[in-house]
Amino acid sequence: xxxxxxxxxxxxxxxxxxxxxxxxxxxxxxxxxxxxxxxxxxxxxxxxxxxxxxxxxxxxxxxxxxxxxxxxxxxxxxxxxxxxxxxxxxxxxxxxxxxxxxxxxxxxxxxxxxxxxxxxxxxxxxxxxxxxxxxxxxxxxxxxxxxxxxxxxxxxxxxxxxxxxxxxxxxxxxxxxxxxxxxxxxxxxxxxxxxxxxxxxxxxxxxxxxxxxxxxxxxxxxxxxxxxxxxxxxxxxxxxxxxxxxxxxxxxxxxxxxxxxxxxxxxxxxxxxxxxxxxxxxxxxxxxxxxxxxxxxxxxxxxxxxxxxxxxxxxxxxxxxxxxxxxxxxxxxxxxxxxxxxxxxxxxxxxxxxxxxxxxxxxxxxxxxxxxxxxxxxxxxxxxxxxxxxxxxxxxxxxxxxxxxxxxxxxxxxxxxxxxxxxxxxxxxxxxxxxxxxxxxxxxxxxxxxxxxxxxxxxxxxxxxxxxxxxxxxxxxxxxxxxxxxxxxxxxxxxxxxx
Ligand SMILES: NC(=O)C1=CN([C@@H]2O[C@H](COP(=O)(O)OP(=O)(O)OC[C@H]3O[C@@H](n4cnc5c(N)ncnc54)[C@H](O)[C@@H]3O)[C@@H](O)[C@H]2O)C=CC1
Ligand code: BAL
Numbered sequence: 001x002x003x004x005x006x007x008x009x010x011x012x013x014x015x016x017x018x019x020x021x022x023x024x025x026x027x028x029x030x031x032x033x034x035x036x037x038x039x040x041x042x043x044x045x046x047x048x049x050x051x052x053x054x055x056x057x058x059x060x061x062x063x064x065x066x067x068x069x070x071x072x073x074x075x076x077x078x079x080x081x082x083x084x085x086x087x088x089x090x091x092x093x094x095x096x097x098x099x100x101x102x103x104x105x106x107x108x109x110x111x112x113x114x115x116x117x118x119x120x121x122x123x124x125x126x127x128x129x130x131x132x133x134x135x136x137x138x139x140x141x142x143x144x145x146x147x148x149x150x151x152x153x154x155x156x157x158x159x160x161x162x163x164x165x166x167x168x169x170x171x172x173x174x175x176x177x178x179x180x181x182x183x184x185x186x187x188x189x190x191x192x193x194x195x196x197x198x199x200x201x202x203x204x205x206x207x208x209x210x211x212x213x214x215x216x217x218x219x220x221x222x223x224x225x226x227x228x229x230x231x232x233x234x235x236x237x238x239x240x241x242x243x244x245x246x247x248x249x250x251x252x253x254x255x256x257x258x259x260x261x262x263x264x265x266x267x268x269x270x271x272x273x274x275x276x277x278x279x280x281x282x283x284x285x286x287x288x289x290x291x292x293x294x295x296x297x298x299x300x301x302x303x304x305x306x307x308x309x310x311x312x313x314x315x316x317x318x319x320x321x322x323x324x325x326x327x328x329x330x331x332x333x334x335x336x337x338x339x340x341x342x343x344x345x346x347x348x349x350x351x352x353x354x355x356x357x358x359x360x361x362x363x364x365x366x367x368x369x370x371x372x373x374x375x376x377x378x379x380x381x382x383x384x385x386x387x388x389x390x391x392x393x394x395x396x397x398x399x400x401x402x403x404x405x406x407x408x409x410x411x412x413x414x415x416x417x418x419x420x421x422x423x424x425x426x427x428x429x430x431x432x433x434x435x436x437x438x439x440x441x442x443x444x445x446x447x448x449x450x451x452x453x454x455x456x457x458x459x460x461x462x463x464x465x466x467x468x469x470x471x472x473x474x475x476x477x478x479x480x481x482x483x484x485x486x487x488x489x490x491x492x493x494x495x496x497x498x499x
Contacts, residue, residue: 002118004338005100010114011336013104019050020202023059023222026066027215029206032223033058040198043111043378044335044344052198055223057231060190063219064237067161067188070216077158077186079214081137088133088183090211091204092126098207102200106172107335109199111344111378112298114336117172124460125176128477131460132180135479144490151493156486158186159264160239163232165225165253166201167245168194168346169301169400174244175201177464179218181481182242190219190238192228194245196346225249230256240264242484244303244476246398247424247469254472266474266484268303268465270398271426274419275306275455276441278412279314281431287453288322294429294455295404296330296382299342300354303470304427304449304457308395309384309406310415316408323384323404324370330382330402332375342402344378351378354401357394361385361403364392371402390418398424412437416444425467429455448475 005013021037022029036054041047053059071077076084095102103117112121144152164178171193182189193201198220205220221228229249233241233256240263243253250267257265275294281287294306311319335343345351355374361383362368371383380401388395388405395405409415419428419441427449430441442450446467449458457464463475474484 002099002123004115004118007334007337010104010107010338013100014108014336017101017104019105019199020206021050021052022202023053023055024202024205024218024220025059025063026219027209032056033062038195038223040109040196041347042108043196043347049108050199052222054227055221056227059221059223060228060231060235063190063221064161064235066216067190067219068237070214071158071160071188075214076183076188076217084184084186085133085136087212088129088136088180091208091213092130092133094207094211095122095126095129095204098203102172102203104336105199105203107343110168110171110197111335111346113340113343115338115341116298121170121172125172128173128176128460129180132184132481135482136184139479139482146492149494149496151495153491153493155489155491156185156482157489159485159487160187161237162187162189162485163235163238163241163263164189164191165229165232165241165243165245166191166193168196169298169303171197172200172204175204177476177481178242178244182485183213183218185482185485187485188217190221190232192221192223192232195222195224198222233257234260236261238263240266240485242266242474244268246270250472264484265472267472268476269426269470269472271303271305271424271466271470272308272396272398272422273304273306273424273427273429273447274308274310274422274445275429276310276415276419276431277312277315277319278415278430278432278434278437279312280433280437281315281319282433284315284318284322287431288319288326290429290431290455291319291323291404292326292330292382296327296342296402299345299380300402301346301400303398305400306427306429306455307399307404308390309404310409310418311406312412312415313408313410320369320384320386320406327370327382327384332379332381342379342382345380345401348378350400351380354380354399354403357399357401357403358383360394364394366394369406390421396422412441416441419445423468424470426465426470427451427457
């Protein structure tokens, strides 16, 4: 756990930190070609924090030219592996040195609780970046078993210029998941942070330059999905796009690619993740705490949130009593207050979407066991809704808010069937004391991550991504993330010919 400051200290810091407003292209902060800006606000208060460059296709072109030049002349892609590692590790040190400032910026811009920014987002950023940096001089290429007459080498080369389009729910962490393996592989990047949360991405670009990352390698083009995201998706000189966000927007990137240069597309998308608790689950207190964490962490604005509690009838009553008890620990309020576990929803539009599911719960006559209310038009209480059928809208759509639907089943087999009855396949949790059942469930559930007797997303060593409509084309995190940012090349040398 990082050392937390007091609310007053965080407020003082918030009042004095400099907020970046310009795009970062070819190693410099710059205005949009159009001169236009857009306001980024503090979701918790509605206060305008900064006016950010509203970039467009012209700025994307400029960033792609810078990224391509950087890639082709090898200032990063061909830099000695040890040197590349040094730069990324230096960036880790600079992030650590500026950790309180980055945490406050992240909390102000996204509504995330400051304690999470300090204890999760910043340390995980550093851990992710340093882990991938350390791989740079440790991954070897291969030779193929082709017999005595030839030598066949299989080498990995950086894929080239990578476009990255990011979501707003984990601005720093998603940045780390994308840039760490991508820069480690030697690629150049044109990156668009979500319009709601651009501040920390810009500050990281600045720190990366200070750490020695050459100009043009990491470009940040700020703005909307239509003005920046789509031009990235359609660009003829971008070799690959990595995207995290909604399934609907992810689908568009496949069309952009098909209609442009067939760039590689990797998508990390939505989820409606099951959290199964069987009758034989042990340590009910801990199970209840994990169920709450799965549903409420990050205000439920989490693609791997355990938003469907699938509970076996024998344990249901006892479990729900404890889950409601622990839900009260998830205090909601001022994101800068280190005592709060939940902050604000990302913006008014998303708040209205999540609140509409509370209205739906009332309309359908579900039992709201705890929560159910909104606060000040931007906060939402952790809410548990019982009596839901897996066929119902509330159990099928990704809400992306702190609302847990309870679905009751009678058997293990029914639990698995219900868990898989979704268009998504990102994550799942199973709670049971029966090792055999836990392994059967882990294999039977069609999801990219299945956790047993805990909720989580693994760590930097394990891949993250989805089955079905939760993902496409690759995985974030782990050594497997490197695969997507590299091309495989075969070099065949005929040893029977004179050299
Ligand atoms: N898987 C995840 O981690 C996330 C899932 N979502 C889901 O998506 C829902 C809607 O949230 P949004 O912010 O609208 O998600 P979104 O998927 O539209 O936005 C993600 C990124 O895509 C960009 N984008 C939007 N439209 C685009 C387009 N036409 N072409 C290219 N880029 C585009 C956005 O500017 C942002 O940078 C949420 O309620 C939630 O259910 C949202 C954010 C993250
Ligand atoms: N849970 C981390 C990835 C995401 O929400 O998009």
